[in-house]
Amino acid sequence: MKKTIYLVLTSVLLMSVLIGCNKKEKITTIGIAQFADHGSLDNCREGFIQGLKDNGYVENDNLKIIYDNAQEDGVIGNQIITNFISKKVDLIAAIATPMAQSAYGGTKNKNIPVVYTAVTDPVLAELANPDKTSVGNVTGTSDILPVTEQLAMIRAILPNAKKIGIMYTTSESNSLSAIKEYRAAAADYGFEIIESGIATAADIPLATDQILEKVDCLNNLTDNTVVSSLSAILNKANKKSIPVFGSEVEQVKIGCLASIGLDYFDLGKKTGAMAALILKGEKQASEMEFEVIDEYSFYGNSKVAEDLGIILPEDYVKSAKEMFNEVVQ
Amino acid sequence: MLTIILGILEEGLLYSIMTLGVYITYKILDFPDLSVDGTFPLGGAVTVVLISRGMNPLLTLLFAFFVGAMAGIITGIIHVKFKVRDLLSGIIVMTGLYSVNLRIAGRSNIPIFSYETIFENKFIDKYIPEKLVPYIGLIIIIIIVLIVKALLDRYLETKSGYLLRAAGDNEVLVTSLAKDKGLVKIIGLAIANALVALAGAIYSQKQGFFEISNGTGTVVIGLASVIIGTKAFQNIGFIKTTSAVILGSIIYKACVAIAISLGLPASDLRLITSTLFLIILIVSQDRMRRVKDA
Numbered sequence: 001m002k003k004t005i006y007l008v009l010t011s012v013l014l015m016s017v018l019i020g021c022n023k024k025e026k027i028t029t030i031g032i033a034q035f036a037d038h039g040s041l042d043n044c045r046e047g048f049i050q051g052l053k054d055n056g057y058v059e060n061d062n063l064k065i066i067y068d069n070a071q072e073d074g075v076i077g078n079q080i081i082t083n084f085i086s087k088k089v090d091l092i093a094a095i096a097t098p099m100a101q102s103a104y105g106g107t108k109n110k111n112i113p114v115v116y117t118a119v120t121d122p123v124l125a126e127l128a129n130p131d132k133t134s135v136g137n138v139t140g141t142s143d144i145l146p147v148t149e150q151l152a153m154i155r156a157i158l159p160n161a162k163k164i165g166i167m168y169t170t171s172e173s174n175s176l177s178a179i180k181e182y183r184a185a186a187a188d189y190g191f192e193i194i195e196s197g198i199a200t201a202a203d204i205p206l207a208t209d210q211i212l213e214k215v216d217c218l219n220n221l222t223d224n225t226v227v228s229s230l231s232a233i234l235n236k237a238n239k240k241s242i243p244v245f246g247s248e249v250e251q252v253k254i255g256c257l258a259s260i261g262l263d264y265f266d267l268g269k270k271t272g273a274m275a276a277l278i279l280k281g282e283k284q285a286s287e288m289e290f291e292v293i294d295e296y297s298f299y300g301n302s303k304v305a306e307d308l309g310i311i312l313p314e315d316y317v318k319s320a321k322e323m324f325n326e327v328v329q
Numbered sequence: 330m331l332t333i334i335l336g337i338l339e340e341g342l343l344y345s346i347m348t349l350g351v352y353i354t355y356k357i358l359d360f361p362d363l364s365v366d367g368t369f370p371l372g373g374a375v376t377v378v379l380i381s382r383g384m385n386p387l388l389t390l391l392f393a394f395f396v397g398a399m400a401g402i403i404t405g406i407i408h409v410k411f412k413v414r415d416l417l418s419g420i421i422v423m424t425g426l427y428s429v430n431l432r433i434a435g436r437s438n439i440p441i442f443s444y445e446t447i448f449e450n451k452f453i454d455k456y457i458p459e460k461l462v463p464y465i466g467l468i469i470i471i472i473i474v475l476i477v478k479a480l481l482d483r484y485l486e487t488k489s490g491y492l493l494r495a496a497g498d499n500e501v502l503v504t505s506l507a508k509d510k511g512l513v514k515i516i517g518l519a520i521a522n523a524l525v526a527l528a529g530a531i532y533s534q535k536q537g538f539f540e541i542s543n544g545t546g547t548v549v550i551g552l553a554s555v556i557i558g559t560k561a562f563q564n565i566g567f568i569k570t571t572s573a574v575i576l577g578s579i580i581y582k583a584c585v586a587i588a589i590s591l592g593l594p595a596s597d598l599r600l601i602t603s604t605l606f607l608i609i610l611i612v613s614q615d616r617m618r619r620v621k622d623a
Contacts, residue, residue, distance in 0.1 A: 066592075068594070071596050073546065074540045075543055075546065076589075078340070079582075079585055079586055080595070082340070083336075083589045085336070086332035087590075097438065098540050098542075101438075101440055101442075104537070106536070108449070109463065125538075126441075126443055126538070135442060170431055171431070171437040172437060173437050176437065199427060
């Protein structure tokens with residue numbers, strides 16, 4: 001019995017070697033490592049693949065993509081990067097901050113460029129210098145939130161609101177930097193920010209109940225844990241007729257009232273174009289500054305507005321990039 | 330291929346330091362200590378904060394070791410003095426450490442890419458030939474593991490080490506030697522958690538950043554490695570248990586690496602771990618039964 005198992009393990013090892021060595025000419029191989037599984041990050045990935053395609057790298061034609069998702073486990077994330085390195089990928093695309101850091105840390109001295117996306121603060125993550133230049137063989141795009149635009153929109157939709165509730169996970173550094181910005185800007189729009197920090201997804205129901213007692217509306221960040229449990233939060237908020245604002249299009253689609261957000265697909269596309277430049281050899285990642293998307297769009301959900309008895313301001317609706325008239329589950 | 334083996338050895342050996350800690354509590358003391366899920370990132374937080382304040386990276390490892398020991402002592406005191414059940418004492422400390430770690434670190438994610446670590450420093454740049462650079466990480470980890478293992482082996486041969494082993498097998502013996510078995514347990518937990526924190530510190534230095542969520546699941550990795558190691562090598566006389574535990578850690582990481590390399594999604598990895606766990610347990614029982622029958 002024991003021998004059989006060792007035999008199986010050995011053959012599995014051997015197989016993986018053979019797969020690893022099977023590399024054809026002229027096909028570019030990239031590894032895409034995504035930190036968590038949710039709409040925004042998925043859009044990022046799809047946009048990235050589109051961006052490569054627009055620039056001459058077509059999947060299953062001249063481009064081979066190895067995709068893996070760490071499911072929010074940083075230790076697994078590290079091993080995914082090691083696997084990419086052992087498969088000798090030409091470039092690693094890392095989606096979300098911890099993944100970007102694993103990729104950058106893991107590829108030092110390995111001569112594999114890293115392109116990241118959905119990193120809110122590349123400077124704080126030490127992936128870029130304060131002047132936006134790269135710290136090494138790494139570059140990418142940031143998904144910094146349009147905080148003032150979002151606050152202005154909330155003020156326009158809810159003229160009498162005073163307290164905005166924000167839930168965030170204490171372990172997500174993206175959220176912490178966003179909260180800081182909200183805190184600094186809230187007073188300019190006559191708001192007070194009520195925060196509720198949670199440790200795990202299991203804390204969300206209780207935290208939601210508590211914060212809903214204290215606020216006029218909720219506002220989401222791009223917090224991975226909170227966004228993953230958004231339907232549960234929306235359910236509770238709807239029962240109390242408290243509007244919830246999203247941070248990007250996917251959240252509006254599933255039932256947030258409105259959002260000024262960036263299009264993660266576009267962000268991914270921009271990142272894909274940067275990756276193509278590196279793959280073609282036209283530029284080195286180390287000489288590319290990280291980029292941001294500076295166009296933000298309004299997304300609204302007219303079904304949610306109707307249920308809450310709120311009228312969305314006309315000028316916002318007119319300029320909307322997309323309006324939803326149903327709640328997608 | 331070389332990269333994959335290098336990766337497995339690096340990760341496996343690095344985690345084996347943590348696994349040795351789990352071995353002390355789980356195998357020697359018969360104490361299922363869950364606080365390690367908190368002490369692993371605790372070590373990371375301590376080392377990263379001290380490095381970013383300019384302390385020598387090697388010295389920060391000592392601090393991580395001692396802070397880890399303190400966490401272990403707290404688990405021990407909760408269990409021994411306040412008579413809280415072993416499993417619960419670990420859970421209490423693990424839960425509390427989450428907040429403590431965030432307090433120490435200040436935020437959930439701290440990069441140290443721009444600082445010197447034990448893996449990246451002027452000394453290595455200057456004295457290590459270019460050709461050796463890809464292996465330097467592994468070499469450093471091997472040196473640390475050898476030191477830790479040698480010290481632990483020596484300790485287990487001392488009087489205090491004997492008492493530690495007795496406390497797990499035969500508490501009455503410890504009492505009959507007029508020794509306080511509670512104190513022995515606390516010492517064991519302190520050493521175990523010190524090793525776990527040390528591993529967490531080295532891990533953070535290796536990957537170049539501290540991330541609070543990286544501690545989740547440490548105890549599962551540790552237990553799996555201990556069981557794989559001790560069961561797979563239990564009949565091979567010349568392999569010391571501590572060596573078997575280190576090998577177990579490497580085997581565990583190899584299985585995960587192979588699973589990832591074969592393209593199995595990360596969401597399935599836990600199932601693979603538990604299956605592997607089960608297989609090892611069944612195989613070793615199978616063999617024991619045969620020994621009994623004969």
